[in-house]
Amino acid sequence: MIKSTRNRWAMRLLNVFLFLAIFVAVGRTLGDPYYWVNDALADKLANLLYGYGKVGAEEIDDVYFYIDVVSVIAITVVLHLIVVKLIIRLRNSARQR
Numbered sequence: 001m002i003k004s005t006r007n008r009w010a011m012r013l014l015n016v017f018l019f020l021a022i023f024v025a026v027g028r029t030l031g032d033p034y035y036w037v038n039d040a041l042a043d044k045l046a047n048l049l050y051g052y053g054k055v056g057a058e059e060i061d062d063v064y065f066y067i068d069v070v071s072v073i074a075i076t077v078v079l080h081l082i083v084v085k086l087i088i089r090l091r092n093s094a095r096q097r
Helices: 002-030 039-050 057-096
Strands: none
Touching: 002 057, 039 057
C-alpha cells in the first residue's frame, strides 16, 4: 500500500512538472503580447474592465498581461492533455507487446 501511494504521488508530481515545463515553453514561444495582440482588442477589453474614460497606460499594460496569461494557460492545458493522452497510449501499447 505504501508503494502504491508513493507511486501515485510521484506520478502527480511528474504531472505538475510536465505542466509547468509546457507552460514555460508556451510562454517563451509566444513572446511579447504587444506583437500578437491587436491594439483595438486590448483597448476594448480595457474599456470593458475599467470603464470608458478611465483607461490609461497602466490599465492597457494590465490588459495585455491578462490576455497573455489567459492565452498561455489555455494553450498549455490543451497541449498538456494531448501529451498525457499520448503518454498513456504509448504505455498501454508497450504493455500489450
